[in-house]
Amino acid sequence: xxxxxxxxxxxxxxxxxxxxxxxxxxxxxxxxxxxxxxxxxxxxxxxxxxxxxxxxxxxxxxxxxxxxxxxxxxxxxxxxxxxxxxxxxxxxxxxxxxxxxxxxxxxxxxxxxxxxxxxxxxxxxxxxxxxxxxxxxxxxxxxxxxxxxxxxxxxxxxxxxxxxxxxxxxxxxxxxxxxxxxxxxxxxxxxx
Numbered sequence: 001x002x003x004x005x006x007x008x009x010x011x012x013x014x015x016x017x018x019x020x021x022x023x024x025x026x027x028x029x030x031x032x033x034x035x036x037x038x039x040x041x042x043x044x045x046x047x048x049x050x051x052x053x054x055x056x057x058x059x060x061x062x063x064x065x066x067x068x069x070x071x072x073x074x075x076x077x078x079x080x081x082x083x084x085x086x087x088x089x090x091x092x093x094x095x096x097x098x099x100x101x102x103x104x105x106x107x108x109x110x111x112x113x114x115x116x117x118x119x120x121x122x123x124x125x126x127x128x129x130x131x132x133x134x135x136x137x138x139x140x141x142x143x144x145x146x147x148x149x150x151x152x153x154x155x156x157x158x159x160x161x162x163x164x165x166x167x168x169x170x171x172x173x174x175x176x177x178x179x180x181x182x183x184x185x186x187x188x189x190x191x192x
Contacts, residue, residue: 021058027051027154029187033074035088035164038179046087048073050185056100064100066110069093071119074183086124090132090181092116096140096158106146114138114158116181136181137162144189154187 052070142156160180
C-alpha cells in the first residue's frame with residue numbers, strides 16, 4: 001500500500017513538470033502536536049519540529065501544486081490516573097500534497113492530503129512501534145505570507161484521519177472514536 005501511494009505521488013509530481021514553472025525549496029519550523037479522539041482526554045500538547053523540502057509547481061498564475069517531504073517530530077504528554085505523566089514521541093516522514101491558491105501576490109491558502117510513514121514510536125523511551133500503525137493519513141489546511149518571491153512563513157493545521165493503532169477497533173464507531181494525530185505547524189520556507 002505504501003509503495004502504491006508513494007508511486008502515485010511521484011507520478012503526479014513528475015506529470016506536472018510541464019507546468020508553467022517549478023521552484024524547489026526547503027522549510028523547517030515548530031510543531032505543536034497532541035492526540036485527539038478516543039480516550040486521550042488528558043493529553044497535553046508538546047512542542048516538536050519539522051524539516052524538509054518541497055516543490056512548488058505553478059499550474060496557472062494563482063494556482064500551484066506543492067508536494068513536500070518532511071521529517072516531523074510529533075506526540076503528546078499523557079496524564080495518568082495515578083499521577084505519573086508519560087511522553088508519547090512519534091517521528092514521521094510526512095508527504096503532503098497541497099493545492100495552493102494565491103489570493104494576492106503576498107498571501108496564499110493551501111489544503112490537501114498527507115501520508116505519514118512512522119519512523120519511530122516511543123512511550124517514555126520504550127519502543128512501541130510494533131503496536132502503532134506504520135502509516136498515518138491526514139488532511140492539511142493552511143495559509144502562507146510571502147515576504148519576497150523566495151521567503152515565506154506558513155501556518156498549517158493537520159488533522160489525522162486514521163487511528164494510531166488498530167487495537168480495540170472492531171467497528172466504524174471505534175474507528176471514528178480512536179486516537180488520531182493533531183498537529184499545528186509554523187514554518188519558514190525558502191524557494192530557490
